Amino acid sequence: MLTGALIGPVLAPDQSETPILRLFWLPAYALTAGLLLLRFETVVKAWPAWLALGSLVVLAFASTQWSIDAATTQRRVVAMTINGSFAIYLGSRFHDIHLPRLLACCALIMGILSVFIVFAVPSIGVHSDVNAGMWRGIWYEKNQMGIAMAAGATAAAAWIAAKDRLSITPIATILLCLCLVLATQSKTSLLCALIGISIVVALSVLKRAGPALIIVAIWLGVICLAFGWWLWSTESGEILQALGKDPTLTGRTAIWDALFRKIDERPWTGYGYNAFWGKGSEPAAWIRHQTGWSVPSAHNGWIDLLAQLGWPGAVLVGTIVASSYLLTLIRLPAAGLREGFWGVAYLTVYLLLTLSESVLLSAQSMPWTLCLAILARAVYPEPRPQRAMLAPSRRAAYQTGSRIASD
Incomplete structure (x- = not known):
């Protein structure tokens, strides 16, 4: 809803x-x-x-x-x-991976419903106005479906990263979400989905890397962001035209x-x-x-x-x-x-x-x-880590206890 x-x-x-x-x-x-x-x-x-x-x-x-x-x-x-x-x-x-997993499962269900609506009731699932032919699934507009599917793809990628192993359900969710984003022809949603998945993948790779690689990655990231900001500030119109977008957005x-x-x-x-x-x-x-x-x-x-x-x-x-x-x-x-x-x-x-x-x-x-x-x-x-109870030490054979009487 x-x-x-x-x-x-x-x-x-x-x-x-x-x-x-x-x-x-x-x-x-x-x-x-x-x-x-x-x-x-x-x-x-x-x-x-x-x-x-x-x-x-x-x-x-x-x-x-x-x-x-x-x-x-x-x-x-x-x-x-x-x-x-x-x-x-x-x-x-919902802590840890539980919320992203819930979100990914919801996106999978809504994606399957959208595919069904597109073919069963195309008057609802496909645009017929200025965006004729673009999919909108179970939503009013294609951008709404694009946003939901981009969030679902990002959550499914996080699901895989947290479990540190491949699984059928999150992989199917990513593939379905990306296909539906492509069907909307929304470049913003596609960019959001790719950025979200890329961040999860990049941080997962750095998790296994040593300190030297992490420092190099951060340095390269800062350089790339600075260069991207400069390029957008000076050549935004040409970039939008290259992406097939109107310079007036x-x-x-x-x-x-x-x-x-x-x-x-x-x-x-x-x-x-x-x-x-x-x-x-x-x-x-x-x-x-x-x-x-x-x-x-x-x-x-x-x-x-x-x-x-x-x-x-x-x-x-x-x-x-x-x-x-x-x-x-x-x-x-x-x-x-x-x-x-x-x-x-x-x-x-x-x-x-x-x-x-x-x-x-x-x-x-x-x-x-x-x-x-x-x-x-x-x-x-954050929950406090629970300390394991230590087993009581056993006395060695023939070892006597303290001979000093306590008060």
């Missing part, structure tokens, strides 16, 4: 927010509350994650005071609070230019949490008029966040995401090994995804949910 799969495309093909879709979330909310109560002693240990979620909820709820659609903002704050709580439950309850730059003009009108407050792109939104209507097409979102998580909550919201979310990444890196030698380096691989992919998709502080979204779950895993206290 957090990926937006199946239920929405079947019950609301036009992507409208209908009352029946809200009813489907009520059992999920009740189940979340039950799980939190059942595992209260476990989830409360991730208290820094609860503080982070609480600060986000307070800011988002405060935005109802200036929101251009206060009713929508209030409703989405409730959804964000409950789904954020579920994310912390996931991170607190399929009209995204025009959207961003228009959005920044609206953001400048409310730089410190924004237009309210999840209120900017509503049907009756005048700022959104102005954006669509300026760009000449029905823009659904900013196609950039950070710009979208500025439009919703202004600079305070962007700084707060940026601090939380950066803290998650830093803490995950610190725990890499211990927890990272046990989870197959999934946390750092996913967060890297997630940060890349925020530059082209609106996946930050979402009310109901798998990418943001997993980001909060990783934060909960990062702040959750």
Whole structure:
């Protein structure tokens, strides 16, 4: 449900927010509350994650005071609070490889369902509009399937790395996810999947390497990142053309230019949490008029966040995401090994995804949910190693005990 799969495309093909879709979330909310109560002693240990979620909820709820659609903002704050709580439950309850394995199995099931829908009901599984012929499976759009499959492929690679041996299920998951990403023709999703798998493989190789190789690898990594940043800063247009992409990022730059003009009108407050792109939104209507097409979102998580909550919201979310990444890196030698380096691989992919998709502080979204779950895993206290009980020493033959009487 957090990926937006199946239920929405079947019950609301036009992507409208209908009352029946809200009813489907009520059992999920009740189940979340039950799980939190059942595992209260476990989830409360991730208290820094609860503080982070609480600060986000307070800011988002405060935005109802200036929101251009206060009713929508209030409703989405409730959804964000409950789904954020579920994310912390996931991170607190499923440690080590258990969460990546769960995610990989879910991706495998959704991938098989997508293949079935594509051939059984192509009107749902295949785009027939401007993206005609591109697969979208059990989702509304091809990008949604691409994001879900990229996350599934990364999780399956971590599953293999943690077990340190090849297994049929994670290998099948990786192959299916990559095939479906290719069927979407989403270059961003393909890049995310390849980067996620590459990070897991690279760290697994370094795990077996000596200190000298690790130092050389880090040095080469820094050099490559610096060179890549310089190349992108100077030749971004030519790189995009070589990749078959429009230098304007399929009209995204025009959207961003228009959005920044609206953001400048409310730089410190924004237009309210999840209120900017509503049907009756005048700022959104102005954006669509300026760009000449029905823009659904900013196609950039950070710009979208500025439009919703202004600079305070962007700084707060940026601090939380950066803290998650830093803490995950610190725990890499211990927890990272046990989870197959999934946390750092996913967060890297997630940060890349925020530059082209609106996946930050979402009310109901798998990418943001997993980001909060990783934060909960990062702040959750490590279990103390249990010391083995030493067997009592035996006396040698004819050895007597102490002759000194005790008090």
